[in-house]
Amino acid sequence: MLSWAPYPFVRVALSFIAGILLYLFAGKDFQYSTEVLAFFVLLYLVGFLLSKRRKQRFITDVAGVLGLLSFVALGLWTTHLHTEKHQPQHLLHLSGQPNYYQGVVDDYVLQKPGYQSTVLKVEQVLVSGAWQKVSGKVQLSVPHDSERPYELNYGDVLLIKGAPQKVSPPLNPAQFDYQQYLANKSIYHRHYLQAYQYEKVASEPANPLLYASIQLRRNLDALLRAHVGEKREYSISSALLLGVKDELDNAIRETYASTGTMHVLAVSGLHVGLIYLLLMLVLRRFGSSKAQRLLGAGIVLAALWLYAFVTGLTPSVLRAVVMFSLVTVGLAIQRRTNIYNTVAIAAVALLLLNPYNLLEVGFQLSFLAVLGIVYLQPRFYNLLEVDNWLLDKVWAYFTVAVAAQIATLPLGLFYFHQFPAYFWLANLVVVPLATFVLWSGIAALAFVWVPMLGALLFQVHYWLLWGMNEFNFWVQQLSASLLQGIDITLLQTILLYLLLFALVFFLALKKLRFLSLAVVIVAILSVQEIKETVQQKNQELLALYQVRGSTGMALVQGQQATVLSDSILLLDRDNYTFNIQPHLWQLGVHEPKQVSLPGNAANAVSEAALTVLPDSNQVLVWQGIRLLLLSRPPQLKARQSLNLDYVLLRQNVRLKPEDLQGYTTATVLLDASSAPWYRRRLHQALDTLGLAYYDVADSGAFVLKVR
Structure with missing residues (x-):
């Protein structure tokens, strides 16, 4: 049976986090968090005193529960205190x-x-x-x-x-x-x-300390810019060593994300751990006496906090530095430290400073990765005994990568909608390379004042960076290296973690009830997936998106779609990825067809036709919907009123609003390809004429469900 006795700080951390979540999801308008905290603390003190006098297990258990409820109330109070919008002068x-x-x-x-x-x-x-x-x-x-x-x-x-x-x-x-x-x-x-x-x-x-930290980081960044040379390698070096990501272009970010090595570019627990590993290798002889242990601990703590200072005291670094500092102190005083308690103390300390850290993706992923490595990696590693020293290290790196990936997989799918298939291969090479990149970079900055040595270290640093980048580009080019478009809900994310916990508990405790729970969760997920797939196969909708400076429209039929867009949007991949792609993924569309405006969309989607008129405007007919797209002054005069459903005005088209009265029953649509001043002027004219209109730039995407 699972015992909570060795993990007191884990219980405290979970209770504190429960209080934060209670406030975030149910108590944002609750004004009595101080009174609730005082109430539970008072009850706990009464229970604690009674348990000391009566010595009864029941009273002791009640006092323990009241203590945990006090930490729930503390989480509630702390979050309310840090919610600045409640201040009257906000x-x-x-x-x-x-x-x-x-x-x-x-x-x-x-x-x-x-x-x-x-x-x-x-x-x-x-x-x-x-x-x-x-x-x-x-x-x-x-x-x-x-x-x-x-x-x-x-x-x-x-x-x-x-x-x-x-x-x-x-x-x-x-x-x-x-x-x-x-x-x-x-x-x-x-x-x-x-x-x-x-x-x-x-x-x-x-904060003078933070000011000095920022200035030092800028000076070190200038040294890297001057000595590393190539922009690509400099941007990686600055991100990896100092956490400065300003020069990282989207191609580099996409490459590292596609290979599952993006964590290398974010100064975090990995980097602090590598520095800690180097320090422990250098100071491993400092253990024969208490004085030596304390001296070694002092050097380690000074180095870790100096690195945090150099990297700008960012939350991701502080998380790791707090954890490794606690481990270092425990080793120095020869106290057996439980790593789960250490992680819990670090989490509570950072959440006390800012409970909204809990909502940071980096905070969630880093702590889950640490827990996965701590619990799962030793068990994976022990599955195979390797006699060769080099192969043993490879196996150890492989199990670390797998453990971290499993622990963060559901959350990664929820936030990023993708899975790097070759993460294990990339991490086998990139993490060791990143280790030497980090160490060589720190050494180069430390000895930059030594003429020959500084230049040599920067050369080594550069070629290591070049090799790491080239390997990542090679992995990215492998077939099916990245599985994209995976869309899961928050509920499904929670169910996936419950499934993971059920399987872990089954393997650890050998209890069939955990396997039964895992089967039930898989059944629920399967029913949800089947229901969602059936709905997607029967869907039909038209969506006009809010895309700054462009026109973007999707015709969705089943799990297929055609995206109609102007050339500006087709050339701006980031704009498309941010504004349109998430919705298509949510609808189950992974590879939509692209049609440029003006163009011809006949046969792009079943029963759709986009016709270019002699005046260069277009008419779209799809699923009984008639849509006129005006980007040029209309020059064709119909003998009778045209029966249209919608008229889309694009690109500041010059026309008299009165001309729109000739289109029977049509609703006027405005998108963000037109300037704000143009749309404001049209709002006034359309209101005066009594014509119905919808401005995508102000009101958000126009989504018309046909079925």
């Missing part, structure tokens, strides 16, 4: 629109093509001629067209003209919810600035 509660606002740059400055992005902590706003103090954060985007490497710095105090806008919800079905992503970081507003809209008035870094 930006969300302003009575009027600000003319100006002032705040301090409170985050890293990220490089993007043509602009830079950061977070401004707002301090005061000018409303109706009076300044008033406020709280809240705004995501800023500022143009970057000067010779300076950074337009803004952490700690800059900015005076900004205008008002920040609330972050919009996703405007396309199944699209990544960027509004919720920012809300998890307590950011509810954003502002796209022009160069004339802001002015730096002072510099007041709120």
Whole structure:
């Protein structure tokens, strides 16, 4: 039977996480978390005192349960405390629109093509001629067209003209919810600035330690840029060593994601673990006396926290540094540490600092990967005994990769909708290479001041990076290297983890009830999949998507689809991937046909026809729906009113709104290929004429279900 006695901190962590989830999913409007916490703490103290006096097992058990409920209440209270929008002075509660606002740059400055992005902590706003103090954060985007490497710095105090806008919800079905992503970081507003809209008035870094860390990271990044040379290798080096991903292009990101080695590019537990491994190899003789153990522990802790400082004190690094610090202290004082308790302490510490870390994908994946490696890897490794030293190391790396992949698989499918088939092969080579890339990079930066040695180390570092990149590109080209379009719901993700736990418990405890539970879960998943497939095979719908600067439309019939789009969207793969592809995957469509506008969609989808008119406009007829697409001034005059269902106005088409009255029963559709000023003008004209219209750019995708 599974015993909880050796895992007290695991119980505490699970209770604390339960409180956070209770608040996030059911208690966001609950205002009495302080009273609830005080109530359960008081009950626990009473139960604890009674258990000490009565010495009865029942009372002791009740006191233990009350203690765990106190941690549930602590999770509830902590999350409420960190939910900034409840503050009365928050930006969300302003009575009027600000003319100006002032705040301090409170985050890293990220490089993007043509602009830079950061977070401004707002301090005061000018409303109706009076300044008033406020709280809240705004995501800023500022143009970057000067010779300076950074337009803004952490700690800059900015005076900004205008008002920040609330972050919009996703405007396309199944699209990544960027509004919720920012809300998890307590950011509810954003502002796209022009160069004339802001002015730096002072510099007041709120955290001098973080400011020094950012400046050091920028200086080290400049050294890498100067000595690594090639942009591709430099971008990998900067991401792997310092966590600076500004220069990573989408091709590199896609390659590493396709091979299951994206974790190499995110400074996290892997990198901290590799540094810890190197330190332990160097200091392995520091163990014969208590003084030596303490000295060795001090060196390890100093090195780990120095690395966290160099990489900007990012949450992903702090998670790992806290865990390895606890392990180091335990070894120094010769206390047997339970790794599960260590992981639990690290999780609680980080969630106390910010309970919204629980919603971070990196937080979830890193802790699941650690737990998978700790529990599953030794069991996989013991399945095969290898006498050869080299093959034994290969087998160990293989089992680590498999254990981490199994532990994170359901969550990876839920978030990323893909599975890298050759993750085991890629990790066998890339992780050892990344180890030497990391060590050589650190050595090169440490000895850059030594003329010959520094140059040699940077050369070694470069060629290791080149080899790692080339190998990843080769793996990506292998047949069926990436399985894409896997769409599962949150419920199915939970069921997959329950299935994994049931199988693990069955193999560990040899109890048939766990195997029975696994069979039941598989049956539920199978019924869900069959039901979903039947629905998809019978579906018919037309979708007009919100795609900035472009037209994107899908005709879906069963599990096949045709995407009608202009040439701008066809050339911008990222735009298509972000706005349209998730919805098609959700509908079970994996390889839609692409038709460029203007074009001919006859036979692209059964019973569909797209005809180009003499004036270069198009008429689409599909499943009884008649849609006129106007991108040129209409020049054809019909003898009688045309009976259309919809008229789509594209690309700022010049026409008189009165002309639209000639199309009987037609609803006017506007998409984001037209400019905002054009759409606003048309709104007024269409309202005046009493014509029905739908603006995709404002209201989100137009989805018409035919069946």
